[in-house]
Amino acid sequence: MIRVQSEDFDIGAEIAQFTQGRTDVGGLCLFVGLVRDVVGDAPLEALVLEHYPQMTERELRRIEEEAHRRWPLLDTLIIHRHGRLKPGDRIVLVAVCSAHRQAAFDGCRFLIxxxxxxxxxxKREEAGGQHRWVAACDADLGIAAAWGDAPDDGGEARARLPGGR
Amino acid sequence: MSISILYFAWLRERAGRGEEVVSPPPTVTDVAGLIEWLRGRGGGPAAALSDLRAVRIAVNQEYATVDHPVTAGDEVAFFPPVTGGGGR
Structure with a gap:
């Protein structure tokens, strides 16, 4: 299941609901991403998450389908927040359940x-009275690509424009 | 031909708008042509699209490249590489 929301979520309640009534789950793995308090040298005041609503739902669903295609997962849950968050706030929850732990661990890591x-x-970071858009991390691209069949976001637009402009 | 354009994150700030509906001439048939036309029009969107190295494109909510065709009613979005999730 996919949920994109501005409100916080209760990890315990989500997990309880996620597995409620099931007796086929042998392992559940979850990842929770939080807002860290420091950006470089300055303390972070807020993290603002912007998104593209219609496309977000579509992409998350696609990623979820891909995880189900690769591992024998019983169910998956992705909750991602948007809006203005403070240090210590939860950003994202990924939960995966399977009959066995290995698929649960792998599926969870793959999803995030x-x-x-x-x-x-x-993400836009606000620190020291200024704001800055977070740049995409090459290491994250490498980690995602390591799962094989790396997701293609179209790449550098310039590289494909006639004349390379 | 009417096309919806969306800008996100720093492209939205540089463009000075989050969305607009444009009517380029019929000679604009793909995203590359649309970008050239938006650049020629000047203003905030031209500034946002002046350097495409950190620009990603979606046509009708699907990732696309500049050779993707555009037709009337399409929604074309320009945005930086994504940075969601947590725990970098």
Whole structure:
């Protein structure tokens, strides 16, 4: 299941609901991303997450389908917040359940790794009275690509424009 | 021909708008042509699209490259590489 929302989420309640009534789950793996308090040397005041609503849902669903295609997963849950967040706030929850732990671990890591390089969210950091858009991290692209069949976001637009402009 | 354009993150700030509906001439048949036309029009969107190294494109909510065709009613979005998730 996919949920994109501005509100916070309760990890315990989400997990309880996620597995409620199931007796076929042998392992559940979850990842929670939080807002860190420091940007370079300055303390972070806020992190603002912008997104592209219609496309976000579509991409998250696609990533979820890909995880199900690769591993025997019983269910998956992605909750991603948008809007203005403070240090310590939860940003994202990824939960995966399977009959066995290995698929749960792998599926969970895959979902967060692909989500970071594919789902249309953008982070803006506010620190020291200034704001700065977070640049995409090459290391994250490498991590996502390591799962094989790396997600293609179209690449550098300039490289494909006639004349390379 | 009417096309919806969306700008996100720093492209939205540089463009001075989050969305607009444009009517380029019929000679504009793909994203590359649309970008050239928007640049020629000047203003904020031209500034936002002046350097495409850090620009990604979606046509009708699907990632696309500049050779992707555009037709009336399409939604074309310009944005930087994505930075969602947590725990970098």
């Amino acid at each position: 790794d692909w989500l970071k390089t594919r789902a249309p969210f953008w």
